Amino acid sequence: KANRKFHPDDSVIDVDGVKIGGGSFAVIAGPCSIESEEQITYCAQRVKAAGASLLRGGAFKPRTSPYSFQGMRSEGLDLLKLARRATGAPIVTEIMNTEHLPLFENVDLIQVGARNMQNFELLKAVGRQNKPVLLKRGLANTLEEFVMSAEYIMAEGNENVILCERGIRTFETSMRNTLDLAGVVMLHKMTHLPVIVDPSHACGHAWMVPELAKAAVAAGADGLMIEVHNNPAKAKCDGAQSLTPDQFDELMQFIGKEVEFFGKKL
């Protein structure tokens, strides 16, 4: 179902009126984690004003250490919905457990994170509901495995899948991961699904994010996911890779022109 061979045309995924793929470019932005009503609402208003069309914020966080902030969980989801009401922007947030699906009923785009890319029961479960799914590439998964995970979701009946390249593990240690832009080009050959790029988790350094975002657009990405925090130095998660709202605004002015240059619409 995901194979380009049998579906030559690009798929366009509609997330509550926001189109992604086939010439429609969309930017997802917001903090790594929802921390308070003021924080998520302020970030939402700033990223929306800068040109992002979808709002992100983690409520259930897959942290490496069990002692790190685990997210505000269902309370966080409620705050994200308040931010949606304040801005009108559809919301994206990560699910980690099939049992949490009822909590995600009112979420516009359900994210399956890198660590769960091969959680096949979770993939089947999101495939049995009808909201679009943002599937992130696993930390050490091949493109073939990535597309097969999308296939798991689609095989259950939900063909609204957006792929996200977010960097992979290599021998390089100066960055959090290695952004695989060649993989974006290859994925477009392998599949008709939209492919977006998350430069924030790919590199782990806020100062690098703008250049990688620009390169992703040039590589043909259908969208971007960028972490933006009101006060990166005080962020509970991923502050080092988060842009300030001002930095995001400046980046978006360039991205807008670049997307147009490549014949797509933001």
Ligand code: PEP
């Ligand atoms: C995220 O987007 O919040 C996240 C945890 O990313 P990843 O699954 O790519 O590590």
Ligand code: MN
């Ligand atoms: Mn993060």
